[in-house]
Amino acid sequence: MTTLCFFSATGGELTLVSQAISRMRADGLDVTLFGRTKEQLIDPELSRAFARSAARSDAVVLSLHGGTGSCPAWSDLVEAWQDRRDSGLSLPWIHIQPTSGDDDGLLAAQKWASGLADGTWKGLIGLLGMSGPDNVEAALRVLADRVTGGNVPVPEVVRAPTEGIWHPRHGLFTSLADYQHHLNPDRPTIGITFPRSYWLEHDTAHIRALVEAVEELGANTVPFFCLRLPDSRRGNMGMAQTLETLLHDEKGNRIIDTLVDVHGMSMTAGVPANANAYPNLGVSVLHALTSYAPRAVWEATAQGMGSMDIATQAAQPELDGALITKFLATRETDEVDELTGAIVPRMIPVPGRPEAMAELALSWARLARTPANQRKVAIVFHHHPPRNDRIGCATGLDTFESVRQLLIRMADEGYDVPEQFDHADDIAQVLLSCLTCDQRWLTPEQMHDRAEAHADLETSRPWYRALPESVRECMDRNWGPHPGTLFVHDDEFSFAGHLDGNVLLTIQPPRGNFEAVTDSVIHDPVLPPPHHYLAHYRWIRDVFKADAVIHVGTHGSLEWLPGKGLGLSEECYPELALDRLVNIYPYIINNPGEGTQAKRRSAAALVDHLTPPMRQAGLYDSTAEIDRILREHAGAESQSPQRARLVAEQVWDAVVEAGLDTDLGLAPEDVDTDPVQLLDKVHHHLLELQDREISDGLHVLGQLVADQDDPAAAEVEYVAQLTRQSNGHVPSLREAVLDAWGTSLDEVSAKAGEPVTVTADLPDGLTGRGIMEAAHQQCVDLLAPVIACHHGGCFDADKARDLAVQMSLEQLGTERGDVVETLTWVITDLMPRLDATRDEIESIMTALDGGFVSPGQSGAPSRGNAHILPTGRNFFSLDPEAMPTPTGWLEGVELADQLLAGYAEAHPDQPWPRTVGVVVWGTANMRSGGADIAEILYLMGVRPIWESSGLVSGLQIIDPVELGRPRIDVSPRISGLFRDALPNLVEMVDRAVRMVAALPEADDDNMLRAHVEADVADMTARGIDVEQARRKATLRIFGCPPGGYGAGVEELIETKAWQDKADLGRAYIAASSHAYGEGVFGDVETERFTAALSRMDVTVKNEDTREYDMLSCTDFYNYYGGLIAAATTVRGEAPSSFVGDSSDPSRIATRTTTEEARLILRSRILNPSWISGLQRHGYKGAGDLSKVLDILIGWDATADVVDDGLWEKVARRYALDPAMQEWFREVNPHALHNIVDKLLDAAQRKVWEADPITVEELQDTYADIEGTIEEVSDDPHQSAAPTPTASVTADGGLDLAGLGLA
Secondary structure (H helix, E strand, O other): OEEEEEEEEEOOOOHHHHHHHHHHHHHOEEEEEEEHHHHOOHHHHHHHHHHHHHOOOOOOEEOOOOOOOHHHHHHHHHHHHHHHHHHOOOEEEEEEOOOOOOOHHHHHHHHOOOOOOOOOOHHHHHHHHHHHHHHHHHHHHHEEEEEEOOOOOOOOOOOOOOOEEEOOOOOEEOOOOHHHHOOHHHOOEEEEEEHHHHHHHOOOOHHHHHHHHHOOOOEEEEEEEEEOEEEOOOOOHHHHHHHHHHHHHOOEEEEEEEEEEEOOOOOOEEEEHHHHHHHHHHEEEEEEEEEOOOOHHHHHHOEEEEEEEHHHHHHHHHOOOOOOOOOOOEEEEEOOOOOOEOOOEEEOOOHHHHHHHHHHHHHHHHHHOOOHHHHOOEEEEOEEOOOOOEOOOEEEEEEEEHHHHHHHHHHHHOOOOOOOOOOHHHHHHHHOOOOOOOOOOOOOHHHHHHEEEEHHHHHHHOOOOOHHHHHHHHHHHOOOOOOHHHHHHHOEEEOOOEOOOOOOEOOOOOOOOOOOOOOOOOOOOOOOOHHHHHHHHHHHHHHHHEEEEEEEEOOOOOHOOOOOOOOOOOOOOOHHHHHHOOEEEEEOOOOOHHHHHHHHOOOOOOEEEEOOOOOEEEOHHHHHHHHHHHHHOOHHHOHHHHHHHHHHHHHHHHHHHHHHHHOOOOOOOOHOOOOOHHHHHHHHHHHHHHOOEEEOOOOOOOOOOOOOOHHHHHHHHHHHHOOOOEEOEEOHHHHHHHHHHOOOOOHHHHHOOEOOOOOOOOOOOOEEHHHHHHHHHHHHHHHHHHHHHHOOOOOOHHHEEEEHHHHHHHHHHOOOOHHHHHHHHHHHHHHHHHHHHHHHHHHHHHHOOOOOOEEEEEHHHHOOOOOHHOOOOOOOOOOOOHHOOOOHHHHHHHHHHHHHHHHHHHHOHHHHHHEEEEEEEEHHHHHHHHHHHHHHHHOOEEEEEEOOOEEEOOOOOOOHHHHHHOEEEEEEOOOOOOOOOHHHHHHHHHHHHHHHOOOHHHHHHHEEEEEHHHHHHHHHHHHOOOHHHHHOOOOOOOOOOOOOOOOOHHHHHHHHHOHHHHHHHHHHHHHOEEEHHHHEEEOHHHHHHHHHHHHEOOOEEEEEEOOOOOOOOOHHHHHHHHHHHHHHHHOOOOOOOEEEEEOOOOEEEEEHHHHHHHHHHHHHHHHHHHHHHOOOOOOHHHHHHHHHHHHHHHHHHOOOOOOOOHHHHHHHHHHHOOHHHHHHHHHHHHHHHHHHHHHHHHHHHOOOOOOOHHHHHHHHHHHHHHHHHHHHHHHOOOOOOOOOOEEOOOOOOEEEEEHHHO
């Protein structure tokens, strides 16, 4: 009897193996096969047993998938084979089958495989590689022959089809012509592409279910299998040719309307031949998700899909431009093949999911087939918080002007949009005249009357009854029986919005009853949306009958509703809201993390858009006055101490007026005691202020610069900002200019207040600060003619270089190679990319046609990443398995070193912090290549191990001598997005913690281990099992609960439902005490989180781009200010807090949180240039200015970062300036109302110790603007302000227990 062992890493081919053995036995061969899959060998005992059996067998086949690491028994097999060899026993015939490109598998085969010399191994490789029943059987027959001493020739490979149309009822077709008679030309047609292995191995239950679901809806299907990657060994064509062959008729006409992709991984990464496959096909591509895990695991976890699934089913397909849509099937391993003993995995459709996938595919297909004049489109403006000043609150985007431009374009294409708008604010005013989400100004009856859209019980009750029972119970429990009370009058829902022909301009419904906090657990981070929320989207679907929904800008609430992170079920709220609606989502390019969330949790076709243009901050008001004085006395401080003191005396009053004495820690006596140092500090601070990049207004879809008085100058300035840093191999223009002048960026930065000698024709005695300013102007002067030439048609590379040489000679006096290279690149590469900004609206139109939006990279363009442009694409982010990248690692190491240096400088008596608290976001790490994770690892003394492919394969302990300091304990507070999108990094950090905790090192050398051992001792003394205690003691990663997002602080601030910082700290702890790691997913571990906070000597949140900063949105204070407040609450004193600045990765800086906040306030928030930039955008700009106050009060309440002088300046500039007041009243009086309300709230809470005169002026303004709003609301009511209803404790604190937050 011949005994064979067959290991399959994937398990798929074991079905064919079993069938082949059955036929061989039927032919009289006495053969037994012992089969195993990867899952069967995870247990070490079973692995060793398999190795022993394999060593004793006649032949063993190892079918690998990803090297020897894909076989859990590999080391046991090698040991068993070596033992037999050492004992003089013969080895079995060994065949090792690597996958294509598997170097590790090839090396293993070269060392251990049989038949290398006589060609048997190569022949078996061909047979098993081609697969198919005939080839697998032939391979096994060859093996059976060889082990009995035979030498039959290896038969030729039977060429099984590498691609073909396979229909579960109609069978196999190798050409479209043979299949086409099954297609009804009057029906939509859905293509379904799936891996060839499914067809070969008869593993097609999920494909069959999807085909049947689509056809049940009255559509055609073209299901086809293929090998997407060109493979010379198999002789198959690539995906581009497959699509051309199988999906186009003999006349070249495409025969499908949309394509469902059931493959995993990417077909374009590293495969240029496939790059244009989907773009050339030109239809939407919907990726249907399948999980490597069984259904029970998917159902049980809030995560939905694990690390491997996220990489193969989301991150990789996104590289191809596929939309991440519905969950389809799971991999079940519950059946044992009787003949081989192998568990043969099968893909099994999840009940109801093929139908959901089919409905979405049909929506896209119908969109493509519906004429433009019949398409109905709902355009959704976000509205958070739901105040009337913040409608259309997308980050960095003038939503109203963008939509106005889109409506014009739609009308040009034949859409029924009869009402066009002359100005962006006209759209805002139309929405304000209808029902909005702000309930403070109208009675329920008045809101009902204002609404253009309603749903009575007869309409809405069927929607409610169609929801899963668990969902109905949850919504009823939290919001009362259907229909609830939110936007309900006489049992009838009212919905915001305005009908314009076939376009609905609407406002996203509120996430909850945000106007008041009650004891109804409204702050529960997994609180379901109200009845009104889902009803609004059902009205869009069933009453308005939208063909597509456009969510305008970054970002809304839908993709953050409770539910699984990836692979949503019918009980997940984003899925319930959107259902089968096509979702098109313009999104800012520099937010890959949250954009990824929108893609994966709302099946969005993203269309990325450019950031607002950037500019130099410059100086203004009192800082400009300081600059004037210093220029008048340039170089005086270097002439003599007496001259320096005279200048310092003149500067001092302006320094005090500006408040820089507080920022720089200066006192009047410094004028006399050390005037040189005083002036030096002022110079360096002015340089930081004037040289910071700030945004200049807002972006408008399809426009590079918008609403500028001098658009040409604004464009040149923006390009100057994009060339500040090197862009890959392209040199930094500014640094090239400085080099040409005989100096450097480092020198002029270091000598901000000292004269610097340069070769340029500049005024004598210019300080480094003056030279920096001159260098920027020189860049502008160099770029202006270059950009003008580009717009004049200078696209030829040789002409572009000639012009660059000419500019260098004329302006710098010499032909500088670096300057020429950069200017040439600007003409030939950068400007065409920026010109393509116009494609943003065109890509939306393409999506509305049911077409394909090409994929593109994401990130921050001004961070030396101009290569990620153009916009107008469906962006993707980094492969999570490649993080941290080598460059991200270098950034993280520098951030860690600077953080420790900053802490040591402030704490000379305790130079090493016990624990570092790090706020970790997905977006920033996707932009920086995982710099935060790198910093965390390096603080602990651990480094990543990279494969040659760039993927991270493991971790390595850094030797103590190399590290040169103690290992620091670190506790990351991760966002919900990070948890969902990057679970492999959560597990990586958790592994690192346990590795470091296990090191036999002294407490002083390993603080993490010291803390773990102390906590284990404490817990075991309290009777906790030692293993359980050790696992708890190594928990370091905390976040919000599974399926939830947020940090618990923002809601309290906005609704004024807090009394002191301790309230905010306790709310943060309640929202953040959920632990994550290997085998731990969201367990409530309040004691462990509190223990980490008690040791948290220092906290940090890194910023990786000037396009965002800590005062850009409320999330910063919600997560980071909240962490500081929580640590302060537990410790009794505030931790040291820092901000790491890697906006220029080559010049990383670390500042205290207060220093960073003051820099931003002075360079941006109070800067008239920044304010006037927003004023160009009317209502939306005013709303963004209003948001500033939301952020400031949150930051000061949690972390005390805004001093009273800056509060006063904000009040004077934003609220009390007559011209500003007049402008606010004209464009957005609600914004002024919120600004004044927040200022008064800050003063009343003593967050700001305000001047009583200022308070009185604010109160007068508040009364005046409230009257104005009541007039424009057309219905005054008793109290305009929201009234918090949270109960308080006896000592005046907020009763968090009553809110479910204690």
